[in-house]
């Protein structure tokens with residue numbers, strides 16, 4: 001018999017009104033640091049070592065229990081894609097659609113999402129934020145300042161901006177310049193895009209390499225930092241003067257798929273390895289050398305990516321100022 005997968009959701013509600021924060025771990029099954037950071041926080045709340053003084057806190061340690069049980073990134077597919085509820089009257093298409101149908105209404109009841117992840121290659125923790133304030137059609141948004149403040153307070157040395165726009169550009173590139181359809185774009189939606197579409201804001205924290213023993217601490221500290229920033233727990237007396245870090249800010253500009261099992265990197269890249277324009281990054285199965293199109297940084301290199309999925313991202317220095325209100 002198949003084990004039954006259930007979602008375990010912890011909710012703490014202060015009697016004082018305040019912000020509504022939800023923290024997700026294990027959206028990808030092989031990323032365990034967020035789960036550990038969340039479990040630690042639940043234990044602290046249970047023991048009274050941590051007190052929620054205002055607002056509502058929801059903690060979901062394992063967002064994809066099937067993927068966790070399998071020890072894999074995905075269950076039947078990547079939970080962090082097509083993250084929108086199944087339309088009324090339709091049947092959920094797969095396991096992840098059923099999870100999405102449970103998690104979306106949960107996100108709807110909150111205004112801030114902290115989504116805890118880890119990555120495959122070596123590299124330091126970093127935070128990912130969405131678009132700048134805009135009223136465009138792709139991802140309209142009006143809470144970029146709050147989102148940037150949350151990212152700053154998580155304490156990583158790097159913050160990366162942009163996802164849906166380069167995803168859309170990647171789709172258009174593959175289609176020979178034809179703009180992506182709404183259905184194609186919907187596939188690019190993850191938890192953060194959904195949260196922003198519901199009037200909230202969201203930060204993804206990549207806590208380090210999957211097996212980095214420091215990654216659970218990064219996740220745990222980040223939950224505390226978010227709670228403190230939002231005024232949901234009392235300030236830590238030992239860090240009364242804690243100021244946000246001043247991380248370097250990068251902007252994702254492209255994503256390159258691995259097309260073939262014999263597509264190889266020229267060396268073992270780590271996230272944020274710097275490359276100069278023209279520098280070789282990888283070699284395609286047919287011998288074509290992929291070179292950096294400009295000076296920039298490798299992000300999420302995945303030497304074991306399945307053909308047809310993301311091989312690496314490319315980022316450049318950003319001119320965004322996270323302290324500026326506009």
Ligand SMILES: [Zn+2]
Nearest residue numbers: 028031117118
């Ligand atoms: Zn992940």
